[in-house]
Amino acid sequence: MFKYKNSVEVNKDIPSDISKFLTEDLTNYLVIKDGHIIAKQIDKSFEKVEINDIKEVIKNNNSIITNNQFLNSLEDEAYQYNLEEVNSGIIVYVPKNVAVTDTLHIFYIQEKTDLVNNTLIVLGENSELKYFEYLYNDGEASINFVSNSIVKENAKLTYSGLSKFSEKSVVSVIRNSYISRYGRSLYSIAEINDSMTDSKTNIFLQEQYASATTKTIAITSKEQSAKFTQLVEHNAPDTEGIIENYGVSNNNSALVFEGIGKINKNMKRSIARQQNRGIVLGVNSRLDANPLLLIDEYDVEASHGAAIGKIDEEQLYYLMSRGLTHKNAQRLIISGFLSPVTSLMTTKELIEDFIGSVENKTL
């Protein structure tokens, strides 16, 4: 069970890398630094949604945490560590029949202490939420970031994020989603970290007709090594899971995608699909995709594919034949390749930051 560790006091200064996003265009955001909420701007559209600091929730022994069957179930060392040492987190609860069309943005900043974050999103029956997270640090730290989402019957969660951890950090990220009947989760994460990273997205389709799509785009550069695992486990019949991975590896970096579609016995008429695409930019870069289908049932639809290679020569030639320099042509092809995630950035500043970070890492 959760044990909350009080983290050190922090000042309320927001690093300029983050404050630049807090413009008029950005509505509904929280900034949480080393476990303390240091800025909050939430408007009326979220009035029915409960957004709380995890330490308050733990202190009050709130049933949202204590009665939750899923939250203790994951057997994973980093996850168990998180439960013991948590010092940061937000609990978002969207009650039954509440559908919010605006996006909730949460900026997580690590500054002084190692970050052990646990965020929980609970969507009641027929509810809807769009959530966006921005993970950031600049310096040396160990990061243990966990988020869980519980998507109840006929609810819909759109979960997107951008992660930018620094070169000197060691990062473990686990995102879990538990989906009930007719529930739907859409996960899209842009991993633009410079850190050593081990990131897992686990989707559990718990009841009939639950469905999920999980997309990861990841870019590695310099001496970085990073692994991104996406699991969709079908624990009920008639469930559908789609995994998409887009990767670019540059310089001497190594990037690994593990995609696992797991259909358990008797989970008939389930659909598991998977697509991996990658561009290997550097002569010494590595990009591996391991698409796995673990299927213990005959009556299913499943497919997987991987296309990894150098940047397409014909595309480069075509763009250059219209006058674009090699550099600009390459930049345009990569930004196009990563476009499945660009569309999730809600403001001009976030789009520019995304494109800028991609360019920095693919130079």
Next chain:
Amino acid sequence: MSVLTIKDLHAEVDGKEILKGVNLEIKGGETHAIMGPNGTGKSTLASVVMGHPKFTVTKGSVTLDGKNVLDMEVDERARAGLFLGMQSPAEVPGVTNSDFIKTAMNARLEEGKNVSLFKFILEYDKAVSELKMNEDLPHRYLNEGFSGGEKKRNEILQMKMLKPTIAILDEIDSGLDVDALKIVGENVTKMKSKDLGLLLITHYKRLLEYIEADFVHVMMVGKIVKSGGVELIKKIDTEGYDWIKKELGIEDVRVIVEEEEEKVLLGVCATKEALGL
């Protein structure tokens, strides 16, 4: 007025010579047509002039207004005024048509300068309607999911926007139905001026009914074997190429023999097999 001069051009791919001494001069205001059977090196000539990385020039020269084209990178050739309307242009997912053209137009300006957005949109919309293309074109991804005809029209649209001084259109007529061919023909004809030198590569005389050529060349075995005026088109249309072959004593006109692609066995991971892993 620009002049493109090709002299004794030899080029090979994978060690196999395909162009075997091409000579051709195209001046601003002139329209040239190259005809010839399949596999005789017509498209290779277009690709070599544009600088496709697959081909190696082994001999000869290509100059544009006296400047050595073969020394230039592909993008430098484009900015110098060359344009190639491709037979099968690449698809680039995630890059919209309008972003692409805008970037290409900006590439022709000094660094830091951009085309006016207002002017660009006006011009682009005009070109789209003149080519009778769908209005959603600017927002669609570059050539992705385009029909053969749409791709060809998109090439002409780019030519309209980029205003080259020497344009080569490589089999721009293939994959076009009669109506589309007419639209493309009219648009190209409208672009004709003393500042534009045109080279049309085609199998059929159909295209040349819509775009009038001043000079007609026939290519066989990797070089131009016959040149003349429009009367040559008529003769080829009624008599085929056999009389030229006979006249020159050529039996096999081809330099490119199509090889069958290696098949991948199903049952193993097809991707890995194809990559040779």
